[in-house]
Amino acid sequence: MGKLASRLLVFVALTGFVACAQAAPETEQKPEAVAERAYLYGLQQAIFYGQRWIYTQNDAETNDIYSGLNRFFWVRKQITPDFPVVTPNATTLYGSGFLDLRDGPVVIEVPEITDRYFSVQIMDPYGIFRIIVGSPFNGTKARKYILLPPGFEGNVPADFPTTDIMQWPSKTAYGVVRMAVKTGSDSEIATINAYQDQVTVTPLADWLSNGNKGIAQADRDIVPGDFVVPAGLPDYAVGQVDKQTAEQFFTLLNVILNDATMPVLEDSLMESQMLAQLRSIGIGKGLTFDWEKLTSDQKAAMETGFKAGFESVRKTLKSNLINMNGWGIVRNDGGFETKWMDRAVIADAAWAAPDKNISHGGAFLFTDADGKPLSGANKYTLTFDMNDLPPVTQFWSIPIYDANGYFVANEINRYTVNSFMLDAGDLVVKDGKLVIYVQNAKPTDPDQAKNWLPAPKEGFRFTSRFYGPYAPLTNGTYNMPKVVRVK
CATH class of the missing domain: 2.60.40.1610 (Domain of unknown function DUF1254)
Incomplete structure (x- = not known):
């Protein structure tokens, strides 16, 4: 390529960026701020890419x-x-x-x-x-x-x-x-x-x-994916949010912006401003991002922004839940095109969960009625009024997990209580109340044993599901019963 052509390309690139900056001066931000905002913008897409690799390209026998x-x-x-x-x-x-x-x-x-x-x-x-x-x-x-x-x-x-x-x-x-x-x-x-x-x-x-x-x-034969696999992705794709580094995240984000299968939204001023900001740090369509070519100050700034983004998402997850009598409902009322924090929170907490409570919703519970962490060292009850069960058109389910969100083996292989069990007569109802006994050891009382939801020996939590929820289960006005410690 001749010098004149090279200079013209540089001129076009520079003037194009300047024009964009003049049209939207708010895009001029410090690298730390750009990196933090980029985390909110790109976390969902990054996990999408990582999961796609797991499903379509990771042919390891253990997968x-x-x-x-x-x-x-x-x-x-x-x-x-x-x-x-x-x-x-x-x-x-x-x-x-x-x-x-x-x-x-x-x-x-x-x-x-x-x-x-x-x-x-x-x-x-x-x-x-x-x-x-x-x-x-x-x-x-x-x-x-x-x-x-x-x-x-x-x-x-x-x-x-x-x-x-x-x-x-x-x-x-x-x-x-x-x-x-x-x-x-x-x-x-x-x-x-x-x-x-x-x-x-x-x-x-x-x-x-x-x-x-x-x-x-x-x-049909398996047709593997042939998408670009950036360095390190096989090591951090499982458990991606907690494993990926700033270098890996921003490298992957650049790969995504150059992936023809994942185009950006059309006619989005908010996203176009973000893309302009990303180009200012070397990330964007047509660019080759190389972390090692950044200065130490640039790396430090991007790591600071990445960490701030991670922490803000985790903080928002806990602080921005809708309180339903102690149970926390994630605010997922749509608008992911521009509500990047909401999008990132869902991606972090439960990737591929609904962006809107159309089909189903859920609620988290980490503490008992006194605000204390749930522990298998204690015994608890969860009491439903039969005249005020969770209002759904389909069914409800209340699974129990250990503190990390996994099922724990128990002697009756029960990991949830749900409306199907109630409808089938598998749960005991007395005096218009359905009392679920949440504890590690099996109750000695036969009726309590039928309503036993085995708890792990140590810390545990719940994530209830409501399929076909009515509005009270999405806006927090339903009187969801608390988990009460037996004293």
Whole structure:
């Protein structure tokens, strides 16, 4: 390239940046502030990228959820302590995986399911669930949905009604399928597994060549992802939020901004200002970010901002919960396009949880009625008035975890109490009250033993789930019972 051409490119780059800075002078900030804001902006997308690597590229024998592209990893039995998932729900069986639309549309087919709750929810890289379908939303009949990538100009087959044609904003997506488990019996699990086997994810070209129908996952080969793997990602992708360093986060963020499957939002002034700020520290589309080329002062500034972002998210998670009689509800009322703190909090606390309480909501509990940390050294009760049960259209579930959010093995293999157990008569109700006994040792009283929710020996916590919640369960006005220590 000649000197004149080089100078012109430099001039264009510089004047373009100056023009942007003049149009939005608020983008001129210190590196520490840019780095902190970048953490809030990019945490969700960074975890999306890390999870996509786990699902589609990490083919290690120890990685059970490796599925490849356009396939779901299915949980085919109730989750127990041997399944290493943080804050799992034993009242649903899951399927999850990453869709790839680079070669064109993808078709998702779901069978008729009339005997239980089910949903299919598809999330974009920003954590926004743009597709939420299933029994509570559009019925129980068999359906097929087609996702169209940006810029698709082909013909959509006549098989699809317009309600089931989805224009997708990127060429990648994360999907999750949930099916309710009522009793957990072998026959019920077999029924759910049969439904799972009938859910298909098929590229349109293959769908057409198969006679306009999906191809069973068992009949499709695993197609691995081929996305850029930045240095260190295999080491920090699992437990990413707590493991990743500032260097790794910002290196990954630059990879993301250069990934054609993850375009930025259209017409977002807020994001365009963020992108301009990132370019000021060498991160952006068309740029090659090299941490080692930064000065020691630049590294220190970015590490300071990264740490501040991490701490602000953790602080907000605890301080910004909606108080529901001691239980904490995460504020997830949508708007992730611009509510970056809300987006980051959900990504940190429960990545791929809903951005809006449309399908389900939840509430955390870490302390007893006296504000003391929950401990298996004590005995507790959780008492529901039968005239004031959690108001839901579907079901509720209250699983118990150790202090780190994992199920702990117990002698009756019970990790939750839920409305299905109540409906089936498995729980004892006396004088209009449902009393759950939360303790480590099995109660000696037979009725109490039926209502026993085994607690870990040491610290523990709850994350309740409400499927089809009414407003009081999302705005905190429901009188959720406290966990009371038996003295």
